[in-house]
Amino acid sequence: MSTPDIVVCADRDALNLEAANRFVELAEAAIAERGRFMIALSGGSTPKALFELLASDVWKDRVDWGRVHLFWGDERGVPKDHPESNFGMTNRALIAHVDIPEENVHRVKTEGGTPDEVAAAYADELRAAFGLEAGGVPRFDLIHLGLGDDGHTASMFPGTTAMHEQVKLVVAVWVEKFQQHRITTTPVLINNAAEVQFLVAGSSKVDVLPQVISGAYEPDRLPSQTVRPSSGELRWLVDRDAAAKLE
Ligand code: 6PG
Numbered sequence: 001m002s003t004p005d006i007v008v009c010a011d012r013d014a015l016n017l018e019a020a021n022r023f024v025e026l027a028e029a030a031i032a033e034r035g036r037f038m039i040a041l042s043g044g045s046t047p048k049a050l051f052e053l054l055a056s057d058v059w060k061d062r063v064d065w066g067r068v069h070l071f072w073g074d075e076r077g078v079p080k081d082h083p084e085s086n087f088g089m090t091n092r093a094l095i096a097h098v099d100i101p102e103e104n105v106h107r108v109k110t111e112g113g114t115p116d117e118v119a120a121a122y123a124d125e126l127r128a129a130f131g132l133e134a135g136g137v138p139r140f141d142l143i144h145l146g147l148g149d150d151g152h153t154a155s156m157f158p159g160t161t162a163m164h165e166q167v168k169l170v171v172a173v174w175v176e177k178f179q180q181h182r183i184t185t186t187p188v189l190i191n192n193a194a195e196v197q198f199l200v201a202g203s204s205k206v207d208v209l210p211q212v213i214s215g216a217y218e219p220d221r222l223p224s225q226t227v228r229p230s231s232g233e234l235r236w237l238v239d240r241d242a243a244a245k246l247e
Pocket of ligand 1: 042043045046047073075076086145148152153154155
């Protein structure tokens with residue numbers, strides 16, 4: 001595994017600019033090389049401003065959206081129009097404002113059955129989109145991840161077993177603290193990416209960030225530590241507030 005690259009940005013605006021520049025660069029390279037850009041997005045609150053920036057008049061024409069495929073690293077067990085839906089947030093902030101074909105938006109279809117059935121269906125959709133047979137592992141050009149102050153990423157929470165999954169691309173978990181089912185990608189998928197970027201902002205992450213990056217390996221307490229791309233880049237884009245206790 002390569003050593004993580006940590007980019008400390010002055011504030012959230014600077015972090016969003018850094019992330020937007022890298023999004024455009026990686027999209028251009030992937031589209032030039034393979035004709036499309038395959039990215040898995042994170043949810044929560046941090047990426048919303050980045051999506052709004054990418055959808056702005058200054059930025060949106062810098063990406064060939066017709067060749068971009070959007071996926072999600074996790075989804076809450078709610079309908080797509082629910083306020084907590086990660087797809088819903090992305091749709092309002094980005095998708096509704098750019099010319100991306102509907103078939104390029106691969107949301108987790110949470111209405112598609114039991115949580116386990118939804119997870120299995122999403123794994124099938126991932127493999128189909130990448131043209132893989134059963135058992136194949138997609139290699140994303142980029143996976144965005146957030147970091148929870150409890151050390152989770154995607155929906156691999158402490159108290160679940162998702163971070164120890166070694167076969168499935170996607171699993172369903174029950175998250176006690178939220179009394180909610182969630183669908184999450186696993187290290188099997190995440191660690192096969194060409195690049196993984198954690199986007200971390202705000203003082204609420206100041207204590208967990210150094211523990212995840214340089215603390216003892218404790219995946220049950222800090223599931224984010226299982227993100228170790230086997231043949232890809234791991235980058236941390238953090239703002240100064242979150243990085244205040246980093247060595
Ligand atoms: C989600 C996310 C989750 C998020 C972290 C950080 O569905 O909530 O995928 O993993 O990235 O919880 O969330 P914030 O960006 O809101 O701090």
